[in-house]
Amino acid sequence: MTLTTILPSLRRSIPDPFVPDRWPAHTHLSTTDVIVDDVPMLHLVEQFGTPCVHSAAAVIPGTGGCPSPAALTSVVVARVNTAIFDEDGHHLSLDARLSHVEPRWSELRLIGRASTTHTVSFHLDSEAGPEHCVLLPRDLAPGDLLAVPCRGEVVQAVGSASGFIQNGE
Template sequence: MTLTSILPSLRRSIPDPIATDRWPEWTHPTTTDVVVSGVSLLRLVDLCDTPCVHIAAAVVPGTHGRPSDSEQASVIVARVVEIREAGIAILDADLSHITAHTAEARLIGRASTWHSLPFALASESVPDAAGAASAGAVLPADLRAGDLVAIPCRGAVCRRQLRSGRSS
């Protein structure tokens, strides 16, 4: 349990901690953003819209952030399209074809002072959202349509992997 989970009002002054081994090299959170290898994920969304992907070297587990010479990791940023009952957040990205670390999902773009709740992340392109949901995300209870969620992933992820099943 962290200070920001006990006292969510602290999120306005200190960022929620991250599990360094799950994120790409040189990742550091701010109160409203995540910066990966010098790239602001909010700025990436400005340039590319959602869903978008940033790829960098993976971190060697247990080294407190030492970059791997051979492995890659990605961070995707998806927009919340809808919040459904039973704690399901519908995203504009399909997570079913990637290895996402949903337990590390983070709200970016604003600092929420609400307590966190478990959410299942599902895609708007999958008709049965409850059956295709990725469980394990813990996000602020005031999560709403339009919010941005950053999710670290294992390996290199292509944007087209996040858009499968869409008719665009």
Template structure:
């Protein structure tokens, strides 16, 4: 447990630690952002929108993470937006995302809020992909600030190289019935 988890008000002055084993080389956390190879992730979102990906190399290709089967030495940072936040009567916290999560292998323990410094205690939030081909249940459970809300931006490092097409939400499929409807020609 870190000092910022015990006293969340310190997040305004102390950046959350980024475990170098999971983030690309030259990653520097700030109070409200993460800089990867000189690129501020909040600026990346301003330019490209969400979801966004930024790939790099793991700092030590001989680390235990890099030796994970299929991991190689590549790592991708996925940046995505919360599109809806729901808290139900049983105390369950749910957030819908603007990206697909089924083709990625993220390190959820490194997921972090960027764009603002939250002073709320962390709570476990279930992240549900907001695309039509969403990954099946169970959805990832992530420890994030309890005041997470619609519009907030999150960043998480993912194992390997992830293409933007792998995380872009897919539009819902038209029903087979509507595809079979064709205009009737007058005879």
């Protein structure tokens, strides 16, 4: 359990912790964004809309952030279409279809704002691939942006409601 899990109001001043080996090399988090190689993911959304992708060198596991000379990791940014709270639990759907990529769901991040509510488990809509449960702030709402790292290079492989995804490189 982390400090931001216990005291979510801290998310206004410090970002949630992350596992650097699962993100591209030279990734750092702010309280409201994921920045890869000095490219803010929010900037990509402004330019390309959602869903969008940014690919960069993967981290060689266990090296403390050393970039791989050959392997890539991608970050997909998607918009929340629905966030439903009912007797069956919390359900979430995105504007990206991630069934053909390998998202690292444990690293899924809310970007664009710092939520100060506790996290709850959301069932991710089947359009994202096999059903997954993800931990996200309770106040998640349609229109919110989520960033998730994916193993390998994601190039035009993520479907969207419009049938196309831009590559934010």
